[in-house]
Amino acid sequence: MNVTISPSSVEGTVRAPPSKSYTHRAILAAGYADRATISDALWSADTRATARAVELFGGDVSRDEAGTLEIEGFDGTPAVPADVIDCENSGTTMRLVTATAALANGTSVLTGDESLRSRPQGPLLEAIADLGGEAESTRGNGQAPLVVTGPISGTSVSIPGDVSSQYVTALLMAGAVTDDGIEISLETELKSAPYVEITIELLSAFGVDVRRTDDGFAVDGGQRYDPDGGEYAVPGDFSSISYPLAAGAIAGDGGVHIEGAHPSAQGDSAIVDVVDRMGASVDWDRNAGTIDVAADSLEGVSVSVEDTPDLLPTIATLGAVAEGDTRIVDAEHVRYKETDRVSAMADELGKLGVETTEEHDSLTVHGSESDLEGASVDGRGDHRIVMALALAGLVADGETTIAGAEHVDVSFPGFFDALEGLGVSLDRS
16 A cells, blocks of 8 residues: 655544554463453554464453453463464564474474565574574574474573563463473673563453563562453553654644553653653653644754664654754664564665764754755555655645555554544545
């Protein structure tokens, strides 16, 4: 699907979709449980992939008209899947359920789409092997398709922390239902650390305890997943909140009111501070879970995305509108997402007349040297690239057409409906 956006001002109220990160973990945690009810869950392409994996491991996932998920789990003992686990484009699904597969008494095969089959899984495969399982890439390159044979029996493992925090999450979630637990030592500094904090917060809600150690994390074995009252509610998603927030900051002449912005362990809530530092009018009522934002003159800032890689596309677009330079640093790991988001944003913003300087671990956007002009751009099969480019279309001179716009379904299925609700003029074809 192509979406063409005309220059527009935005005004009105939008509600944040549920958190994708929390939903993935909640669905799998419910799978590890006997049963659980998940309310306010994000039902998107990625989270459906995790739900299908839970079913292949012996669980059952049903969804009612209100969007509530009723999940019968496999109670800590996943069955050997009767079919290949297709994770489609979801890196979170693949990494989290690869560790689940290592608990099964047999062999599981995991694959995904072309993009997912290019993403690194090697450190997690090595960790599973060190824990007594068998795990390999069919092509011998540390990338899917993956073949995993369990059950694992080891109790300690070391793993790099600077490739993906999802390796740590996967091992903690699986380790809780092993006999003896797992102790994880980090070989390098942990990147995207707030995502592990999300995991720890969610596991606690499901009755599972995790300990921080001097060099990593540990989880005792023999624990049961059992949320209080058998229910868990998913909070709003700050990665997704970044888009209406940025829209209000660059085109919100009448102001944008965002609901569902309650504080949580999400590192991406840092986007509120970024927009405030750049000069937009921002008021976050944490108790009410609302954010009000209005446009103002923006100035470039320096931002580290070491812990918040999903924010890079949004910040890059804000930088294209701001005066001066916006420098996004600590960004090497952002190259290993659905696409290389550093290069993708540099290239696609360039088509819109934006000057950038790309380095190995940084992206500098030269707002003062840029004149946003409408053009045809490519979403690169990446939901976050699509949404960030849509923001640029709000203030570009002329129409901006984004190819592959359907990929917003991965995390924010109602994104373009939300834009139209805020007054954006757009056409889908």
